[in-house]
Amino acid sequence: MSRRKLPKVRDSISFLYFEHCRIEQDEKSIAIFHNQDRYRIPCASICTLMLGPGTSITHAAIKALAENACEVQWVGADALRFYASGQSSARNTERLFHQARLWVDSLQRLAVVRRMYQFRFQEDLAPDLTLQQIRGLEGVRVRTLYSQLSQATGVEWKGRNYKQDDWNDANPINQALSIANSCLYAVCQAAITTVGYSTALGFIHTGKPLSFVYDIADMYKAETSIPAAFEAVSETYFDLEEIVRRKCREKFYQSRLMQRLVREVDQVLQYAGADELAEPECFLWDDQVEQVEGGKDWSEGRS
16 A cells, blocks of 8 residues: 555544454455444544454454554453554654654753643743752642632542552542543554654653653643543443543544644654655665665675
Protein backbone atom coordinates (compact mmCIF):
# COMPACT_ATOMS: atom_id res chain seq x y z
CA MET A 1 0.00 0.00 0.00
CA SER A 2 1.30 3.46 -0.88
CA ARG A 3 2.06 5.65 2.13
CA ARG A 4 0.12 8.46 0.49
CA LYS A 5 -3.02 6.35 0.74
CA LEU A 6 -2.71 5.94 4.49
CA PRO A 7 -5.06 8.22 6.42
CA LYS A 8 -3.56 10.74 8.79
CA VAL A 9 -4.05 10.25 12.53
CA ARG A 10 -6.28 13.31 12.81
CA ASP A 11 -8.78 11.79 10.35
CA SER A 12 -9.22 8.53 12.25
CA ILE A 13 -11.75 7.29 14.78
CA SER A 14 -9.96 7.58 18.12
CA PHE A 15 -10.65 4.06 19.40
CA LEU A 16 -13.11 1.20 19.41
CA TYR A 17 -13.52 -1.29 22.26
CA PHE A 18 -14.91 -4.82 21.91
CA GLU A 19 -15.21 -7.79 24.25
CA HIS A 20 -16.69 -11.30 24.03
CA CYS A 21 -16.66 -11.40 20.26
CA ARG A 22 -14.89 -12.88 17.25
CA ILE A 23 -13.01 -10.70 14.77
CA GLU A 24 -12.21 -11.76 11.22
CA GLN A 25 -10.97 -10.15 8.03
CA ASP A 26 -13.67 -8.95 5.64
CA GLU A 27 -12.00 -7.90 2.39
CA LYS A 28 -10.15 -4.65 3.32
CA SER A 29 -12.17 -4.34 6.51
CA ILE A 30 -12.69 -6.40 9.64
CA ALA A 31 -15.94 -7.98 10.76
CA ILE A 32 -17.02 -8.16 14.41
CA PHE A 33 -19.23 -11.14 15.27
CA HIS A 34 -21.16 -10.92 18.55
CA ASN A 35 -24.01 -13.32 19.24
CA GLN A 36 -26.07 -13.16 16.05
CA ASP A 37 -24.86 -9.69 15.08
CA ARG A 38 -22.17 -8.77 12.56
CA TYR A 39 -20.49 -5.36 12.39
CA ARG A 40 -18.21 -4.35 9.54
CA ILE A 41 -15.46 -1.88 10.47
CA PRO A 42 -13.14 -0.23 7.89
CA CYS A 43 -9.57 -0.70 9.16
CA ALA A 44 -8.28 2.52 7.63
CA SER A 45 -10.64 4.64 9.72
CA ILE A 46 -9.59 3.27 13.12
CA CYS A 47 -6.67 4.57 15.13
CA THR A 48 -6.83 2.03 17.97
CA LEU A 49 -8.73 -1.24 18.37
CA MET A 50 -9.03 -2.24 22.04
CA LEU A 51 -9.68 -5.95 22.64
CA GLY A 52 -11.23 -6.86 25.97
CA PRO A 53 -11.78 -10.30 27.56
CA GLY A 54 -13.38 -13.02 25.50
CA THR A 55 -12.18 -11.73 22.14
CA SER A 56 -10.55 -13.82 19.45
CA ILE A 57 -9.01 -12.40 16.32
CA THR A 58 -7.67 -14.09 13.20
CA HIS A 59 -4.22 -13.69 11.72
CA ALA A 60 -5.78 -12.23 8.57
CA ALA A 61 -7.60 -9.58 10.59
CA ILE A 62 -4.40 -8.56 12.38
CA LYS A 63 -2.64 -8.32 9.02
CA ALA A 64 -5.40 -6.10 7.63
CA LEU A 65 -5.20 -3.82 10.68
CA ALA A 66 -1.39 -3.61 10.46
CA GLU A 67 -1.50 -2.73 6.78
CA ASN A 68 -3.79 0.18 7.65
CA ALA A 69 -1.58 1.46 10.50
CA CYS A 70 -4.16 0.59 13.17
CA GLU A 71 -2.82 -0.16 16.62
CA VAL A 72 -4.29 -3.17 18.45
CA GLN A 73 -4.35 -3.22 22.23
CA TRP A 74 -5.18 -6.13 24.50
CA VAL A 75 -6.80 -4.76 27.64
CA GLY A 76 -8.65 -5.98 30.71
CA ALA A 77 -12.37 -5.86 31.35
CA ASP A 78 -13.82 -2.47 30.48
CA ALA A 79 -10.36 -1.28 29.42
CA LEU A 80 -9.24 -0.98 33.03
CA ARG A 81 -5.93 -2.76 32.42
CA PHE A 82 -3.38 -2.56 29.65
CA TYR A 83 -1.63 -5.84 28.81
CA ALA A 84 0.02 -5.54 25.40
CA SER A 85 -0.13 -3.77 22.08
CA GLY A 86 0.88 -4.29 18.51
CA GLN A 87 1.26 -1.76 15.74
CA SER A 88 2.55 -1.56 12.22
CA SER A 89 5.96 -0.11 11.44
CA ALA A 90 6.25 3.61 12.12
CA ARG A 91 6.09 5.81 9.05
CA ASN A 92 9.53 7.25 9.70
CA THR A 93 12.18 7.41 12.41
CA GLU A 94 12.84 11.14 12.40
CA ARG A 95 10.59 11.81 15.39
CA LEU A 96 12.16 8.96 17.37
CA PHE A 97 15.68 10.30 16.78
CA HIS A 98 14.54 13.81 17.67
CA GLN A 99 12.85 12.59 20.86
CA ALA A 100 15.93 10.59 21.89
CA ARG A 101 18.26 13.58 21.35
CA LEU A 102 16.10 15.73 23.63
CA TRP A 103 15.76 12.95 26.20
CA VAL A 104 19.49 12.33 26.69
CA ASP A 105 20.37 16.03 27.01
CA SER A 106 19.46 17.18 30.53
CA LEU A 107 19.10 20.85 29.56
CA GLN A 108 16.89 20.11 26.56
CA ARG A 109 14.89 17.61 28.58
CA LEU A 110 14.22 20.24 31.24
CA ALA A 111 13.10 22.67 28.53
CA VAL A 112 10.62 20.08 27.23
CA VAL A 113 9.31 19.48 30.76
CA ARG A 114 8.72 23.21 31.24
CA ARG A 115 6.87 23.42 27.92
CA MET A 116 4.68 20.48 28.92
CA TYR A 117 3.72 22.17 32.18
CA GLN A 118 3.25 25.46 30.39
CA PHE A 119 0.86 23.73 27.98
CA ARG A 120 -1.25 22.60 30.95
CA PHE A 121 -1.29 26.06 32.55
CA GLN A 122 -1.93 27.78 29.20
CA GLU A 123 0.27 30.66 30.33
CA ASP A 124 3.96 31.46 30.56
CA LEU A 125 5.89 30.20 33.57
CA ALA A 126 8.35 32.50 35.30
CA PRO A 127 11.88 31.53 34.20
CA ASP A 128 13.14 31.49 37.80
CA LEU A 129 10.66 28.80 38.92
CA THR A 130 12.32 25.53 39.86
CA LEU A 131 10.92 22.21 38.71
CA GLN A 132 9.85 21.48 42.30
CA GLN A 133 7.92 24.76 42.44
CA ILE A 134 6.25 24.02 39.09
CA ARG A 135 5.13 20.61 40.36
CA GLY A 136 3.68 22.33 43.41
CA LEU A 137 1.70 24.73 41.23
CA GLU A 138 0.49 21.78 39.14
CA GLY A 139 -0.76 20.05 42.27
CA VAL A 140 -2.77 23.13 43.24
CA ARG A 141 -4.19 23.38 39.70
CA VAL A 142 -5.37 19.76 39.70
CA ARG A 143 -6.91 19.96 43.19
CA THR A 144 -8.76 23.12 42.14
CA LEU A 145 -10.04 21.39 39.01
CA TYR A 146 -11.37 18.43 41.01
CA SER A 147 -13.09 20.80 43.44
CA GLN A 148 -14.69 22.83 40.65
CA LEU A 149 -16.00 19.75 38.85
CA SER A 150 -17.32 18.34 42.13
CA GLN A 151 -19.32 21.51 42.74
CA ALA A 152 -20.52 21.70 39.13
CA THR A 153 -21.70 18.07 38.95
CA GLY A 154 -22.69 17.41 42.55
CA VAL A 155 -20.32 14.43 42.74
CA GLU A 156 -18.70 14.10 46.15
CA TRP A 157 -14.91 14.33 46.00
CA LYS A 158 -12.64 13.12 48.78
CA GLY A 159 -9.44 12.79 46.80
CA ARG A 160 -7.81 10.44 44.31
CA ASN A 161 -7.68 7.06 46.02
CA TYR A 162 -7.74 3.66 44.40
CA LYS A 163 -6.00 0.30 44.66
CA GLN A 164 -5.05 -1.57 41.52
CA ASP A 165 -5.37 -4.90 43.31
CA ASP A 166 -8.80 -4.12 44.78
CA TRP A 167 -10.92 -2.39 42.16
CA ASN A 168 -14.20 -2.69 44.08
CA ASP A 169 -12.73 -0.85 47.06
CA ALA A 170 -12.63 2.43 45.10
CA ASN A 171 -15.63 4.75 45.08
CA PRO A 172 -17.45 5.42 41.77
CA ILE A 173 -15.64 8.64 40.89
CA ASN A 174 -12.22 7.06 41.37
CA GLN A 175 -13.29 4.08 39.27
CA ALA A 176 -14.60 6.45 36.59
CA LEU A 177 -11.34 8.40 36.54
CA SER A 178 -9.34 5.20 36.06
CA ILE A 179 -11.58 4.10 33.19
CA ALA A 180 -11.44 7.51 31.52
CA ASN A 181 -7.69 7.82 31.88
CA SER A 182 -7.23 4.34 30.36
CA CYS A 183 -9.18 5.47 27.31
CA LEU A 184 -7.08 8.62 27.03
CA TYR A 185 -3.85 6.63 27.38
CA ALA A 186 -4.95 4.36 24.55
CA VAL A 187 -5.65 7.31 22.24
CA CYS A 188 -2.36 9.02 23.09
CA GLN A 189 -0.37 5.83 22.66
CA ALA A 190 -1.97 5.10 19.32
CA ALA A 191 -1.27 8.61 18.03
CA ILE A 192 2.36 8.90 19.09
CA THR A 193 3.36 5.39 18.00
CA THR A 194 1.68 5.88 14.64
CA VAL A 195 3.97 8.82 13.83
CA GLY A 196 7.10 7.22 15.26
CA TYR A 197 7.60 8.46 18.82
CA SER A 198 8.73 6.05 21.55
CA THR A 199 6.24 5.40 24.34
CA ALA A 200 9.05 4.72 26.83
CA LEU A 201 11.13 7.90 26.54
CA GLY A 202 9.15 10.08 28.92
CA PHE A 203 10.31 13.52 29.99
CA ILE A 204 8.31 14.02 33.19
CA HIS A 205 7.47 10.38 33.84
CA THR A 206 10.28 7.85 33.73
CA GLY A 207 10.96 4.16 34.19
CA LYS A 208 7.76 2.79 32.63
CA PRO A 209 7.16 1.41 29.12
CA LEU A 210 4.44 4.06 28.67
CA SER A 211 6.18 7.00 30.34
CA PHE A 212 5.81 9.29 27.31
CA VAL A 213 2.14 8.30 26.99
CA TYR A 214 1.56 9.48 30.57
CA ASP A 215 3.39 12.74 29.79
CA ILE A 216 1.14 13.45 26.82
CA ALA A 217 -2.10 12.29 28.44
CA ASP A 218 -1.54 14.66 31.37
CA MET A 219 -1.64 17.54 28.89
CA TYR A 220 -5.26 16.71 28.02
CA LYS A 221 -6.82 15.21 31.17
CA ALA A 222 -8.25 18.54 32.34
CA GLU A 223 -10.37 18.91 29.20
CA THR A 224 -11.20 15.27 28.48
CA SER A 225 -10.93 12.35 30.89
CA ILE A 226 -11.45 14.17 34.21
CA PRO A 227 -14.68 16.02 33.26
CA ALA A 228 -15.89 12.88 31.45
CA ALA A 229 -15.54 10.89 34.67
CA PHE A 230 -17.37 13.46 36.82
CA GLU A 231 -20.19 13.84 34.29
CA ALA A 232 -20.63 10.07 34.04
CA VAL A 233 -20.87 9.57 37.80
CA SER A 234 -23.30 12.49 38.12
CA GLU A 235 -25.68 10.63 35.80
CA THR A 236 -25.52 7.10 37.18
CA TYR A 237 -23.55 4.59 39.23
CA PHE A 238 -24.77 1.73 37.05
CA ASP A 239 -23.08 0.58 33.83
CA LEU A 240 -20.35 3.06 34.72
CA GLU A 241 -17.79 1.65 32.29
CA GLU A 242 -20.03 2.09 29.27
CA ILE A 243 -21.11 5.63 30.06
CA VAL A 244 -17.54 6.74 30.90
CA ARG A 245 -16.29 5.50 27.53
CA ARG A 246 -19.18 7.29 25.81
CA LYS A 247 -18.39 10.51 27.69
CA CYS A 248 -14.74 10.16 26.71
CA ARG A 249 -15.65 9.83 23.06
CA GLU A 250 -17.75 12.98 23.35
CA LYS A 251 -14.91 14.90 25.00
CA PHE A 252 -12.36 13.66 22.47
CA TYR A 253 -14.63 14.79 19.65
CA GLN A 254 -15.53 18.14 21.21
CA SER A 255 -11.90 19.00 21.92
CA ARG A 256 -10.83 17.78 18.45
CA LEU A 257 -8.20 15.74 20.25
CA MET A 258 -7.11 13.58 17.33
CA GLN A 259 -6.82 16.59 15.04
CA ARG A 260 -4.62 18.40 17.56
CA LEU A 261 -2.63 15.75 19.38
CA VAL A 262 0.28 15.02 17.06
CA ARG A 263 0.61 18.67 16.02
CA GLU A 264 0.76 19.87 19.63
CA VAL A 265 3.18 17.14 20.71
CA ASP A 266 5.42 18.19 17.83
CA GLN A 267 5.20 21.77 19.08
CA VAL A 268 6.10 20.83 22.64
CA LEU A 269 9.10 18.85 21.40
CA GLN A 270 9.84 21.55 18.80
CA TYR A 271 9.89 18.99 16.03
CA ALA A 272 9.83 20.36 12.50
CA GLY A 273 10.68 17.35 10.39
CA ALA A 274 10.17 16.21 6.85
CA ASP A 275 6.89 15.35 5.18
CA GLU A 276 5.33 12.32 6.92
CA LEU A 277 4.14 10.98 3.60
CA ALA A 278 7.56 10.83 2.07
CA GLU A 279 9.33 7.49 1.95
CA PRO A 280 12.00 7.43 4.71
CA GLU A 281 15.56 7.54 3.43
CA CYS A 282 17.98 4.81 4.44
CA PHE A 283 21.47 5.75 5.61
CA LEU A 284 24.46 3.83 6.91
CA TRP A 285 26.14 4.87 10.14
CA ASP A 286 29.73 6.06 9.76
CA ASP A 287 32.27 6.73 12.50
CA GLN A 288 33.77 9.70 10.62
CA VAL A 289 30.86 11.62 9.09
CA GLU A 290 27.89 10.28 11.12
CA GLN A 291 26.05 8.78 8.15
CA VAL A 292 26.48 7.98 4.48
CA GLU A 293 24.10 7.14 1.68
CA GLY A 294 22.44 3.73 1.79
CA GLY A 295 21.42 1.57 -1.15
CA LYS A 296 24.71 2.26 -2.90
CA ASP A 297 27.44 -0.06 -4.13
CA TRP A 298 30.41 1.10 -2.08
CA SER A 299 32.76 -1.32 -3.87
CA GLU A 300 32.96 1.13 -6.79
CA GLY A 301 36.23 3.00 -6.91
CA ARG A 302 38.03 0.62 -4.56
CA SER A 303 41.58 -0.20 -5.55
